Amino acid sequence: MKTALSFAMDFGSYAIKGGTKYYAWLLFLGFFILVGSYTAYLQFTQGLIVTGATDQITLESFFASFVFTAHVAAAAVLVVAPGYLYHRKDMKELAVIGEIVAMVFVATGITFVLFHMGRPDRTWHIMPGIGYMNFPNSMLAYDTIVLNVYLILNMIGVVYMLYKKYVGKFEAKQLAIWFKPIVFLAIAWGPLIHIVTAFVLASNARIGSWHTAVLPFAFLSMAGASGPALIILLFLLIRKNTKLVINDSVIDLMTTIIAWSLGIIILVFAAETFTLLYPGTEHASSLRYTMFGHNGLNMYVVWFWGVMVAIVGSFVALLFSKVRRSYDRLLPLVCFVVFVAILTEKPMVLVFPAFSPTPLGEYAEYHVTLIEFFNVLFVWAIGFLSLTLILKGAIGILTGEVRHDKSAVASQSGA
Amino acid sequence: MSEEKIIDLKDEDELRQGRRDFLKHVCTSSAAALVLTTTPSEAVDSASNPDADATVAEYFQGHFLLMSEEEKLKAIARLEKRYSAKYMKKTTVANTPAPDGVLFGYALDIGKCIGCRRCVHACVKENNQSRNDPEVQWIQVMKMPKGNIAFTADQLDKGYPEKSEFGDYGVQVGGNAYKTAGLSTEDAQNYYNDELVPDKDFFYMPVQCQQCEKPPCVKACPVRATFRDHAGVVLIDYNWCIGCRMCQLACPYHARRFNWGEPNLPAEEMNPKTHYFGNRPRMRGVMEKCTFCAQRTREGRNPACQEACPVGARKFGNLLDPNSDVRQVLATKRVFRFKEEAGTYPKFFYYIG
Ligand code: SF4
Ligand code: SF4
Numbered sequence: 001m002k003t004a005l006s007f008a009m010d011f012g013s014y015a016i017k018g019g020t021k022y023y024a025w026l027l028f029l030g031f032f033i034l035v036g037s038y039t040a041y042l043q044f045t046q047g048l049i050v051t052g053a054t055d056q057i058t059l060e061s062f063f064a065s066f067v068f069t070a071h072v073a074a075a076a077v078l079v080v081a082p083g084y085l086y087h088r089k090d091m092k093e094l095a096v097i098g099e100i101v102a103m104v105f106v107a108t109g110i111t112f113v114l115f116h117m118g119r120p121d122r123t124w125h126i127m128p129g130i131g132y133m134n135f136p137n138s139m140l141a142y143d144t145i146v147l148n149v150y151l152i153l154n155m156i157g158v159v160y161m162l163y164k165k166y167v168g169k170f171e172a173k174q175l176a177i178w179f180k181p182i183v184f185l186a187i188a189w190g191p192l193i194h195i196v197t198a199f200v201l202a203s204n205a206r207i208g209s210w211h212t213a214v215l216p217f218a219f220l221s222m223a224g225a226s227g228p229a230l231i232i233l234l235f236l237l238i239r240k241n242t243k244l245v246i247n248d249s250v251i252d253l254m255t256t257i258i259a260w261s262l263g264i265i266i267l268v269f270a271a272e273t274f275t276l277l278y279p280g281t282e283h284a285s286s287l288r289y290t291m292f293g294h295n296g297l298n299m300y301v302v303w304f305w306g307v308m309v310a311i312v313g314s315f316v317a318l319l320f321s322k323v324r325r326s327y328d329r330l331l332p333l334v335c336f337v338v339f340v341a342i343l344t345e346k347p348m349v350l351v352f353p354a355f356s357p358t359p360l361g362e363y364a365e366y367h368v369t370l371i372e373f374f375n376v377l378f379v380w381a382i383g384f385l386s387l388t389l390i391l392k393g394a395i396g397i398l399t400g401e402v403r404h405d406k407s408a409v410a411s412q413s414g415a
Numbered sequence: 416m417s418e419e420k421i422i423d424l425k426d427e428d429e430l431r432q433g434r435r436d437f438l439k440h441v442c443t444s445s446a447a448a449l450v451l452t453t454t455p456s457e458a459v460d461s462a463s464n465p466d467a468d469a470t471v472a473e474y475f476q477g478h479f480l481l482m483s484e485e486e487k488l489k490a491i492a493r494l495e496k497r498y499s500a501k502y503m504k505k506t507t508v509a510n511t512p513a514p515d516g517v518l519f520g521y522a523l524d525i526g527k528c529i530g531c532r533r534c535v536h537a538c539v540k541e542n543n544q545s546r547n548d549p550e551v552q553w554i555q556v557m558k559m560p561k562g563n564i565a566f567t568a569d570q571l572d573k574g575y576p577e578k579s580e581f582g583d584y585g586v587q588v589g590g591n592a593y594k595t596a597g598l599s600t601e602d603a604q605n606y607y608n609d610e611l612v613p614d615k616d617f618f619y620m621p622v623q624c625q626q627c628e629k630p631p632c633v634k635a636c637p638v639r640a641t642f643r644d645h646a647g648v649v650l651i652d653y654n655w656c657i658g659c660r661m662c663q664l665a666c667p668y669h670a671r672r673f674n675w676g677e678p679n680l681p682a683e684e685m686n687p688k689t690h691y692f693g694n695r696p697r698m699r700g701v702m703e704k705c706t707f708c709a710q711r712t713r714e715g716r717n718p719a720c721q722e723a724c725p726v727g728a729r730k731f732g733n734l735l736d737p738n739s740d741v742r743q744v745l746a747t748k749r750v751f752r753f754k755e756e757a758g759t760y761p762k763f764f765y766y767i768g
Contacts, residue, residue, distance in 0.1 A: 047699040048658075049549075049676030058663045058673065118658020118673065118700030121474070125638045125657050132478055132639055140637040140661050205631070205757060206667035282599065359669040359754070360557055360622060361600030 003404060007166050010402045015393035025388065029381045036378020039371045040115075048118055051372040056364040057355040061376050062116040064347035068226070069109035069383075070197045071219065071342065073150065075227020076102035077190035078257055084183055090247045093398060094235075095183070096161045100390050101231065102190065103154035106147055108383035115375060139200045146193045153186040158394075165397050167404045194219050208276075208283035209290075209354045218268045224261030225311075226342040228254040229335040234391070236332055243399045248327070255324045255331065258338060262315035269308070289363060290353040297356075299365045303348035310341035469493045478639065479652045479691060490654075491691060498689070498696060502680075506687040508695050511713040513646035519707050520647075520734035521718075522744040523621060524768040527728035530612040530619030532556055537723030538623075541708060542694040543686050545678035553672060553705040554623040554720060557603035561618055598753075623720070624649065624670035624705035625753065625761030632662035632671065641702070647734075647762055648707050650692040658700040667757040671704045707731075734762065 018026075043050050053060040079098025083091035114120045125131040126144060135141045160179060164170045198216040205211050232254045239246045273291075276284040290300045314334050317323045323330045352366040396402035476482070476490050491508045498506035535554045538544075544551040574589030603620075613619065630649050633641055640656040643649050663671040677699045689695035693709030708718035712731075721729040732739030737746075741764070744750065748766040755761075 047674070047676040053675065055663070055669070055672055058660045116659070118660070118675075118702075119656065122655075122657045125478075125640075125655060132481070134637050134639045137634045138637040138661065139635065140659060144637065200661075203635070204664045207664065282601075285601070357601065359600065359667050360555060360605055361603040362605055 003167060004163070006404065007163055010166070010404075011162070011393040011397070014396035014402045015389045018392065022392075026385065029385045029388070032374070032377045032381035033385065036374050036381060039374040040378055042371055043115070043375055044120070050369060051375075052367045052369050054364065056358050056362055057352055057366045059351050059355075060116065060366075061347050061368055061372055062112045062379075064351040065376055065379070066109045066112035066116065067197060067201075067219075067350065068343055068346045069105045069112060070147075070194055071223040072227045072230055073102045073105035073109060074190040074194035074220070075223040076105070076231070077187045078224065078228055078254070079231055080183065081187050082253065084180075084187065088253075090250050091253075094246065094250065096158060096165075096394060096398070097234070097238075097391065098231070099154045099157045099161070099186065100394060101227075101234070101387070102186070103151060103158055104383055104387045104390065106151045106154065106193070107386070108379060110147060110151070111379050111382065115379060139196070139203045142196050143193075143200050146189065146196050150186070150189050150193050153182060153189060156182055157186055158390075162394055162397050166402065191220060194223055206359055207286075207354050209286040210350075211283075212272060212275075214268050214272050218265065218272075221261045221264035221268060222342050222345070225258050225265060225338050228257045228261075229338040229342075232258075232335045233332055233339070236327060238391070238395060242395050243401070244395050251327065251331075252324065255318060258335070259315065259318040259324075262311055262318065262338070265311055266315060269311075285357050286354055289356050290349060294356070294363050297363050297365055300348055300353045303344065304353075307341050307345045307349055310337050314338045314341070469497060473497075473654065476654060478655045480642070494691070494695065498687075502682040502685045502687065502696075504682070504685070504687050506685075506689060509688075509690045509693075509710060509713075511690065511710075513644045513648065513713055514715070515645070516735060518647040518734040518762065519626065519712060520732060520739075520741040520762040520764065521626070521707070521721075522730040522741045522748075522750070522764040522766055524728040524730075524744075524748075525618055525620050525765050526767040527726045528556075528619045528621060528724075529726055529728075530556055530558055530607070530609075530614070530617070531725065533723045533725060534621060534720035534729065537719045538705070540684070541686060541711075541719035542706075543680055543689065543696050544672075544703075545674065546680055546684060548679055549675070551672050551674070551678070551703070553670070553703075554621050555605055555669065556619050556621045557600065557605055558607045558614070558617050558619055559600075559603050561616055598751075620753075620765065621720075622668055622670070622753065623763070624707075625668050625759065625763040626705075626707060628760035628762060629758065631665040631667065631757075631759060635661040635665035637661060644692075646713075648709065648712075649704075650706055650709060651702055651704065652692065653695070653697050653701045653703065656701040658702070660702065662702060667754050667759060668761075671702055673702055674699050728768075 039050075048060070051060045051062075076098040079091065079101070080095045082088045083093075083095045114123065117123070126133050126141065128135075133141050133144075135145075157179075160176075160182075161170070164175060195216045198219040201207070201210040202212065202215040232251055235246045235251055235254070238244050273287065276287050285294075288294070289297070290304045292298070293301050314337050317330070317334050323334060325331075347366075347368075355366075356363040358364070393402070473490070473493055476486070479487065479490065482490065487510060491510055494508045495506055498508070532554075535552050535556065538553050539546070539550065542553065544553070607614075626648055628647065630641075630643060633639075633643055633649060636642075637659060638655060638657055641649060641651045641662050658673070660673060663673060674697055678697055680696055685696065686694060688710060690706075690710035690713065693706050693711075693713075697703050708716075708720075711718060717731050721731045730740040730744055732741040734741055734745075736742060744766055745764065748768060750764045750766045752761045752764060
């Protein structure tokens with residue numbers, strides 16, 4: 001018990017110590033949390049009317065962002081899996097970083113869903129026992145289950161791994177027997193949350209552009225691109241600013257995953273576009289609207305083509321080993337482009353245009369309001385703040401600066 | 416003929432299914448009931464500030480269908496009190512059960528409908544929707560070009576390939592090639608604002624909740640706040656809905672309306688004769704839609720839209736009764752269901768009289 005307490009204390013005090021840049025970053029996030037608290041207050045007192053959503057386009061940026069967080073959360077297993085499934089030595093220690101990313105992004109996603117709900121105060125209605133869960137009919141019920149289980153699995157994984165490392169007993173023999181099954185379950189669960197999230201959308205037969213069997217594949221390949229893109233950026237940052245060793249081989253593996261995921265995305269998009277446009281049935285209306293506009297409504301056209309160019313461009317760029325090896329310039333740039341492209345693809349290509357035409361033939365554009373925008377930033381800021389603090393503490397433990405037996409010495413040298 | 420038989424069979428099935436569902440609910444809800452009994456319901460009556468306590472009790476109330484009779488009465492008393500105070504008139508919240516041996520159905524003659532939207536406004540008045548900013552309407556009337564609505568004659572031989580050794584009929588790309596033929600909503604005008612109706616080049620098609628026999632909205636709702644009653648009407652417990660809008664995503668008829676903000680219902684326009692699942696005033700953040708006027712039809716009256724129609728285009732009745740208006744229409748007219756490819760089996764039929 002005492003050890004656990006000192007673990008939490010050491011972890012916390014290391015996490016909040018850093019240089020000027022570190023504090024500037026925390027302050028930057030703090031600003032959005034401050035503004036966001038006010039806009040969130042507005043939304044929770046006035047209702048979703050402060051967002052741009054309407055009966056025609058009923059999902060707002062919160063839901064779109066939620067889908068994106070599911071991408072990254074699912075992809076985090078790509079950091080965990082190589083160490084445990086393929087016994088790659090260089091990745092075994094880093095597994096915990098993958099689990100931290102997964103944990104934080106799932107939590108962020110759940111927060112987005114709460115922002116999406118009209119009555120977040122009634123969330124307890126879905127809890128079996130005190131409420132009523134429409135299982136096994138409702139896809140959102142499944143999603144609630146898999147997301148929460150994933151969150152718990154990763155929390156257990158993170159805390160246990162860090163704690164073991166902290167007390168200095170991280171050798172395979174000294175880990176509890178239940179631990180490995182949990183890690184493997186979490187690895188399998190990653191794609192699962194994503195497939196279920198895809199089904200939440202694909203189950204709506206009336207929305208032509210989601211009602212397709214390729215949606216889970218599109219989601220998984222986008223996860224494979226956006227998740228590792230974020231992780232490479234994190235690894236490069238960590239490598240530069242801390243003592244944690246991350247080999248080039250690890251980054252190369254992530255780059256390869258991004259490149260081939262982008263390739264699959266292109267194939268999936270091409271297949272979907274062809275299947276819809278060639279026969280040109282009613283189901284193609286929505287895609288045609290996104291690609292070319294409709295009677296002067298063409299807000300999404302530039303986003304669609306912009307995202308396509310970014311995806312194809314990044315794919316081509318990653319085929320050159322010069323780009324892949326340019327760890328301090330081109331590679332982070334490409335990763336950034338991939339991350340942002342897939343982040344903006346969610347609202348501007350996947351979610352908003354899918355609602356047009358509505359069942360009664362209406363075409364509509366979605367205009368994000370300022371309050372909504374700051375609420376999205378609010379949730380992201382909280383997410384990135386937690387990610388920063390937890391990662392920082394974890395790195396302290398991984399590098400051995402935070403350790404149980406010499407905890408007094410470690411915290412002094414860390415200061 | 417065969418249509419009738421199908422409806423009969425399906426109904427029996429559904430009824431049985433419904434009863435089974437109900438039993439299942441009763442069994443699985445004992446935990447919910449436990450929680451409910453611990454809510455401070457006695458305190459409600461005696462407290463000096465009834466609103467605060469009533470709000471707390473209302474917050475902790477369970478799914479209405481899963482409540483005991485006593486809890487239902489308490490919940491209704493709470494609501495009547497709250498509404499009466501808020502709208503400054505005696506408000507009743509009925510809990511009339513759906514009649515047995517009835518399957519409600521609707522038939523609408525798009526040959527007769529003149530697009531005057533009287534049904535739309537009668538509905539708003541009857542059902543206590545938000546009045547302005549925003550005005551919520553449960554019925555939407557589509558104004559559609561007559562004839563094969565998505566077909567334009569001047570586009571007949573336009574498009575690509577223009578010229579080939581087989582002639583110059585560009586049928587594959589361009590021209591009519593991208594238009595859907597048949598009853599497509601593609602060219603519908605939903606916000607027409609004509610001084611005079613009907614416009615002679617158009618026909619009108621009002622759309623409201625189609626009370627599907629296989630409602631995708633019910634399937635999608637994660638908390639079963641929306642469900643089908645044994646008279647075949649799909650309803651919502653406004654106090655149980657969590658506002659996730661999965662049902663709105665699932666509905667192929669754009670029939671559901673969400674209370675994006677606090678509903679704006681002036682006290683003098685409020686209709687005080689309400690039903691728990693029908694027209695009682697809703698709160699912010701919950702879903703609503705046409706209930707076939709549960710407060711009226713459960714007491715044997717006709718829906719407000721049916722009464723308001725000046726040309727008699729709307730017929731309402733019991734699909735299980737061969738002599739009802741609806742069944743007469745089904746037996747004698749050319750009838751279709753809207754978007755039947757969605758596989759939802761609406762109990763709302765359109766016909767050309
Ligand atoms: S029309 Fe829509 S809201 Fe009405 S029952 Fe069918 S799916 Fe549900
Ligand atoms: S909005 Fe309400 S009725 Fe619709 S699915 Fe969500 S909880 Fe159910």
